Amino acid sequence: MTEDIRSLSGAWRIGVLGDTHGDREHVLSVSNTMWKRGLPVLLVLGDFGFLWRGRNWDNDLDKLSRRLASRGQVLYWLDGNHEDYGLLLGNFPVSADGLRRLRPNIVHLPGGYRTALASGKTLAVLGGANSIDRFLRQEGVTWPRESITDEDLRALGDEHVDVLVGHDAPLNVPSLDASLVERASDWPPDMVAYVASGRQKFHQGFLQVRPRLYMGGHYHRHIDELVAFGDGGDQFRTRVVILDGNGPETLSQGVLDVGTLDLVLFARDDDTVTELTGHADGVWQVHTRESVHVFDLSAQTTERRPGDGAVLRESGWRRLRSIGTCRVGDRGFWTVESDDDFFDYYWVHSTVIERIERVRDEG
Missing domain, CATH: 2.40.128 (Lipocalin)
Structure with missing residues (x-):
């Protein structure tokens, strides 16, 4: 039976977004661009931000769901470090297929989730990250659960995947490391250490699955590097792509071809289509x-x-x-x-x- 092209496992091309932070205007603008490019499946790499106490989140989800439905789209998202886990875990249980559905077309991917893509290549999820501004937030209100845990790493497992999606980043990514060193003096030392410990935890999971491609967000900047990890015969190379955050001028969206694993990024309103392959509808x-x-x-x-x-x-x-x-x-x-x-x-x-x-x- 042919997979639904609106499912994560059935789509040949996936529209990928960096942090959206509950910005409906941004998400709908990107959604429209993705629709014009023939993309029914969207994936937000953490900090989705629509589920948050203190705002009318139920109504926000309904509005977003209706707009996505009008374009025949399904939006998947994974854990960031700005999510209200109390609302998420308390209101939306995980289904038998391992997914958590906030609406029929708004779907949360829990940490450790795995799936085979339409091409047969594999994808796994490891969301979450430690917040540099934790000291400014009140635990239980604006500082929900955010850190990657040992339970997350056990759920992820150690079987190789082709694509890993998450929120944080592996260690030893030169341009990211240089940027973090430059900004370290802007934050309290204990917060810098807290963030580093979270990244170390993510790196542990990253090494467990040794992906060919990693896509994440979190750092509010665009990075794209081919990085070697490991030593000697254990060495492997991964294309590490970090997407910027929401905004009209940021490079925070792109299209993943699940057959070739090519990832092409573009501006938010760039609806240019250069090829029709048949792996779409409309x-x-x-x-x-x-x-x-x-x-x-x-x-x-x-x-x-x-x-x-x-x-x-x-x-x-x-x-x-x-x-x-x-x-x-x-x-x-x-x-x-x-x-x-x-x-x-x-x-x-x-x-x-x-x-x-x-x-x-x-x-």
């Missing part, structure tokens, strides 16, 4: 100089709409069979089912593709 327009090719990936149909300069005038909806190449700057190449008894399918060649955009469903 209605798309592919513009060439002479024509517009409409793809309804939900219905698996396509139609060519000739422009004034087109030589071939044939049009009409056909059943889409496969997409070979549909990339800006290249000629398009896909197959459609034949209505001729002598042929199973036809190849379709377009002229050079100039633009690809998602449009509202035509039904």
Whole structure:
């Protein structure tokens, strides 16, 4: 049975977000950009921030859920260090599948959660981090449970994963280390030590699973480094990507291809689409100089709409069979089912593709 492309395990591309801090305007702006890029699954790397006492969190979740539903999206999120764990744990039990659903399309990923992705590659979760501003907060009110525990590490296990997602960062990431040294004098020494102990705990879990790709948040800056860990024959390399926090100018969102593990980051309102692969749904327009090719990936149909300069005038909806190449700057190449008894399918060649955009469903 084919996995639902709106599930974390069924999506071929996942929209990834850094800390959102309960900023609905930011989340909805990124959601819209992700929708235009054909992404129904979003993943927030901690500090989700919508579940917080002192605000109308139940209403906030309802509003966010409705807006996500209007775009056919599901949002997953993991522990940060600014979450209200009292509300989370007290109101939303873990389901049999290991997930905690705040709403049908807003889902919490507990620490240690693992899943196989659509490509067969594996993903694990290790959220949580120690707060540098703990001394400014009151425990039980604005300082909920935040630290990674031994129980979290046991739940994570020691089986290798391809992708680890979390909130903190492993040790020995040069650009991050340099940044933390520069800012250490701004904070009390005991808080610097507290944060370092939390990072050490995360690093322990990181070494347990030896991921090829790590994605996290927490530090409110963008970092992307290929880092070697371990010694000798035990050495492994991981691409460590830290996303910035919420904001219109920050580099805090991107798209993960679960087949290649390529992660491409972009500005919040950059809805540029450069390729259509078929691993999406919805209605798309592919513009060439002479024509517009409409793809309804939900219905698996396509139609060519000739422009004034087109030589071939044939049009009409056909059943889409496969997409070979549909990339800006290249000629398009896909197959459609034949209505001729002598042929199973036809190849379709377009002229050079100039633009690809998602449009509202035509039904």
